[in-house]
Amino acid sequence: MKILRATRMERCIGCYSCSLACARLLHQSLSWHRSGIRIRSAGGLSTGFEAQVCLGCDPAPCAHACPTEAFRQRKGGGVRVKRSVCIRCGECSRACPVNAIYMDAETGLPVVCIHCGRCTAFCPHECLEMIESAAGEDDDR
Amino acid sequence: MIGEEAFRVLLVNLTNGKSEPVLFGDPSEMLGGSGLAADLFAVHGIVDAPADHPDQPLIFATGPLTAYFPLMSKVVLGFKSPYNGQYAESHAGGRLALALRFAGYDALVITGAARTPSCLIVGSRTIEIRDVHYLWGLDVLSTGKHLRRFCGREAGHRSILRIGPAGERGVAFASINVDTYRHFGRLGGGAVMGAKRLKGILVLGDGSSSLPKGNAYRDLYKRVYEKVTQTPAMKKYHDLGTAENMLVLNELRAVPWRNLQTTHDENVHRISGQRFAEELLLRKTACAACPVGCIHVGLLREKFAEQNEFLYRQVSYDHEPIFAAGSMLGVTSAGGVLALLDEMERQGVDAMSAGVALAWATEAFESGVVSDKETLVPLSFGGVETYREAVRHLGLRTNDFYRFLGQGTLTAATHYGGRDFACVLGQEMAGYATGEVFFASQAYGFRHSHLDSAGYSYDQKADSRKSEDAAAFLMEEERRRVQLTCMVSCLFARNVYSEDLLQECLASVGCPRLAESVVARSSEVQAKRWQLKFRTGYNPMDISIPKRFGEISTWKGEIDTVFMHEVASRYQHAVRKLVDARQSARSS
Numbered sequence: 001m002k003i004l005r006a007t008r009m010e011r012c013i014g015c016y017s018c019s020l021a022c023a024r025l026l027h028q029s030l031s032w033h034r035s036g037i038r039i040r041s042a043g044g045l046s047t048g049f050e051a052q053v054c055l056g057c058d059p060a061p062c063a064h065a066c067p068t069e070a071f072r073q074r075k076g077g078g079v080r081v082k083r084s085v086c087i088r089c090g091e092c093s094r095a096c097p098v099n100a101i102y103m104d105a106e107t108g109l110p111v112v113c114i115h116c117g118r119c120t121a122f123c124p125h126e127c128l129e130m131i132e133s134a135a136g137e138d139d140d141r
Numbered sequence: 142m143i144g145e146e147a148f149r150v151l152l153v154n155l156t157n158g159k160s161e162p163v164l165f166g167d168p169s170e171m172l173g174g175s176g177l178a179a180d181l182f183a184v185h186g187i188v189d190a191p192a193d194h195p196d197q198p199l200i201f202a203t204g205p206l207t208a209y210f211p212l213m214s215k216v217v218l219g220f221k222s223p224y225n226g227q228y229a230e231s232h233a234g235g236r237l238a239l240a241l242r243f244a245g246y247d248a249l250v251i252t253g254a255a256r257t258p259s260c261l262i263v264g265s266r267t268i269e270i271r272d273v274h275y276l277w278g279l280d281v282l283s284t285g286k287h288l289r290r291f292c293g294r295e296a297g298h299r300s301i302l303r304i305g306p307a308g309e310r311g312v313a314f315a316s317i318n319v320d321t322y323r324h325f326g327r328l329g330g331g332a333v334m335g336a337k338r339l340k341g342i343l344v345l346g347d348g349s350s351s352l353p354k355g356n357a358y359r360d361l362y363k364r365v366y367e368k369v370t371q372t373p374a375m376k377k378y379h380d381l382g383t384a385e386n387m388l389v390l391n392e393l394r395a396v397p398w399r400n401l402q403t404t405h406d407e408n409v410h411r412i413s414g415q416r417f418a419e420e421l422l423l424r425k426t427a428c429a430a431c432p433v434g435c436i437h438v439g440l441l442r443e444k445f446a447e448q449n450e451f452l453y454r455q456v457s458y459d460h461e462p463i464f465a466a467g468s469m470l471g472v473t474s475a476g477g478v479l480a481l482l483d484e485m486e487r488q489g490v491d492a493m494s495a496g497v498a499l500a501w502a503t504e505a506f507e508s509g510v511v512s513d514k515e516t517l518v519p520l521s522f523g524g525v526e527t528y529r530e531a532v533r534h535l536g537l538r539t540n541d542f543y544r545f546l547g548q549g550t551l552t553a554a555t556h557y558g559g560r561d562f563a564c565v566l567g568q569e570m571a572g573y574a575t576g577e578v579f580f581a582s583q584a585y586g587f588r589h590s591h592l593d594s595a596g597y598s599y600d601q602k603a604d605s606r607k608s609e610d611a612a613a614f615l616m617e618e619e620r621r622r623v624q625l626t627c628m629v630s631c632l633f634a635r636n637v638y639s640e641d642l643l644q645e646c647l648a649s650v651g652c653p654r655l656a657e658s659v660v661a662r663s664s665e666v667q668a669k670r671w672q673l674k675f676r677t678g679y680n681p682m683d684i685s686i687p688k689r690f691g692e693i694s695t696w697k698g699e700i701d702t703v704f705m706h707e708v709a710s711r712y713q714h715a716v717r718k719l720v721d722a723r724q725s726a727r728s729s
Contacts, residue, residue: 013434014297015427016239017211017366024352024359030208031349032243032298040297048424049297105266106349124370124432 001076002130003115006037006051011125014039014049021122027111033102036113037128054078054100054113056133062112065095071110076133078115086110148177148247152185153261153268155337156195156253160268162246169654173204174629175230176666177248178219179673182228185250188676192223192329193311193336195254201241202248204629206643208239209650210362211369212634214428216241217626221677223329223336224313224549224568228673230588231330234428234631235320236346240300243346255338262291264299264345276340280487281305281318288341295345302342305489307536308335312547314494314569318486322426322436322457326491327568327590358649365642370432374637378435379425383460384414386572387468393601393696395575397464399471399522400500401564404574404693408473412463416475423455428631435633441479456483461591464572465496469564470503471522484529488536497569498550499531501562502542510559515542561688575600576697577705578611580690585681585712587619587670592632594619600695606704612711616719623670624663668723671716681713 022035032038038052056077063071063079070086071079079092088108093101102111117130147164148171154160166180178200185198200219207213216237222229241249245265255270258277262269271291276284284303292299300320308315308331315331316324325331334340352358369375377385390396391409398406410416423440427433441454456479466472466481485492503520505511513519517534518527534543545553554563564570566580567589573579575597582596583589591597594615603614621640622632628646630638638646640660647656655662686709691702 013425013427015432015434016429017432020430028352029349030352032239032346034349122366
């Protein structure tokens with residue numbers, strides 16, 4: 001089971017192509033926020049960029065905090081998301097230690113990386129990659 | 142925005158502190174960017190009032206493809222220029238285009254003047270005019286540090302604009318800094334902000350919008366993205382960047398050196414793109430939505446005291462700034478160029494205009510037209526430290542001389558003498574001494590910019606020396622570029638976005654009627670912009686090409702001034718014809 005890692009952010013030029021790809025391909029949106037990976041500048045453009053993205057915790061505090069089964073543990077790290085049972089309480093977002101879950105102000109729903117890897121094709125400098133998770137094979141299918 | 146029946150425009154009135162989101166025009170019939178800015182100026186601009194009148198608008202306009210495709214990353218600023226009093230456009234990237242799109246506005250129109258120095262903050266659910274009197278007088282970089290503390294949770298998803306002392310004090314070529322490394326540079330947008338006592342603008346890109354259903358748009362996006370990143374189309378821009386021009390043009394004898402006293406210098410390798418890349422390039426960065434990343438940031442390390450005390454500066458560079466702070470001023474050290482650009486950045490003056498103005502001042506000083514009573518420092522070509530002081534005088538408008546110079550080189554030359562060697566083509570020249578067609582195109586072009594119509598390219602590539610061919614080329618090239626600045630595309634993508642591809646892109650985001658009519662509509666915008674320029678006082682008879690431009694030689698030999706004036710005359714005639722045709726079409 002692979003997870004997304006922003007392993008080479010020192011190469012990032014701040015084009016936001018990854019965020020725009022996630023918003024476009026997963027959320028049918030044009031957005032900086034509505035994306036599982038969000039690029040932030042760390043104190044102005046002169047200090048470079050960082051990626052706000054799920055680190056693939058196992059166990060995932062967000063899944064633990066979720067009062068329904070909207071967020072379930074994904075084998076290999078991270079979570080599987082079932083929006084239909086989300087009550088928009090925001091507990092997942094508060095539980096995330098790295099602020100990787102964005103509560104969409106317009107829909108009220110959480111937005112989180114699902115480690116699908118579609119953004120990686122849109123990074124011009126290979127800052128992002130899918131790596132084999134230490135937690136082993138997925139048996140959650 | 143897609144599917145909307147009207148442009149969504151935010152009108153901000155700084156005088157009464159109130160704002161109004163309004164619906165404007167019909168996006169299925171009207172182009173954005175240059176077109177939208179001109180249409181908004183026609184409604185909100187005051188044709189016969191001066192540029193610094195509080196009610197004059199500052200118009201930031203995006204286009205129908207903004208954020209939807211790679212390199213659709215620019216914003217058009219429409220305003221009345223304090224430099225020439227005419228309707229003007231300036232373009233900038235950074236994150237502003239996407240921030241406006243995500244804030245939910247096609248355009249932002251700012252009128253009025255704030256009672257106290259202020260910062261405007263705009264987002265999808267935010268409009269705030271914040272008192273920042275304590276920032277007045279601070280330079281651009283310090284101001285940026287303070288403004289970044291506002292709305293910190295949006296770091297990375299916002300755009301920060303600000304002006305420096307030059308904008309506050311009304312220097313006619315004061316720039317607006319956008320996200321540290323980009324600018325609305327030319328024709329004085331910064332002075333308009335200053336007249337409004339608007340020190341900064343924050344745009345928060347905190348909203349989202351929906352995309353067309355189906356795969357057509359997504360597939361097309363991928364195709365464009367691959368064309369931009371996997372073909373040689375954009376190599377020049379992300380490799381050495383436009384700085385690669387310096388060696389090429391010098392070889393052609395087409396680089397303006399020392400106030401255009403010559404066009405070639407064997408020391409060019411010391412300020413070439415290669416030298417910058419090898420010795421000073423720290424990293425590259427990009428405008429939001431551009432995977433090319435052409436912004437070259439140089440690292441300048443400076444020893445400021447004994448015992449190894451160092452400071453460092455990060456300064457962006459390109460061909461034009463290197464020409465303006467380098468060759469034009471006889472500065473032949475790459476570090477010296479960056480040091481000077483850093484000072485221009487801090488004061489908030491347009492680098493090209495300031496460099497050319499100081500080049501004239503240097504020749505005027507050396508030839509005795511002015512003395513150090515005027516210049517305050519002994520200007521000499523290559524003197525980086527005195528130039529740094531002079532840039533401060535220019536930004537702060539220390540005395541009458543710098544006040545005149547801050548109105549434009551020709552204003553100073555008219556007062557003190559030395560018009561023959563004022564390198565002004567409508568405004569201070571750009572870094573191309575390629576010959577007759579370029580000189581005519583900048584002098585009589587809409588923005589007086591090298592980017593208006595590629596006259597420099599005609600000089601280098603065209604076989605015909607017929608003035609009618611040159612004028613026709615300039616008019617069509619201008620229309621083609623207007624088409625891009627209506628989208629609003631980066632002009633560096635002009636070889637990516639062919640007419641066919643633009644039409645495909647427009648159709649894929651739900652604008653089929655615009656796609657079909659984009660050529661005719663861009664021609665209409667071209668005419669509309671010229672019409673506004675004429676209505677706000679443009680008279681080609683007021684423009685002349687100073688003697689210096691006829692005194693140089695390029696790879697083609699001496700400048701043919703007869704040909705140059707023929708091109709200028711035919712070009713003006715073609716512009717007049719375009720405007721007259723529009724006027725008669727509207728009145729019939």
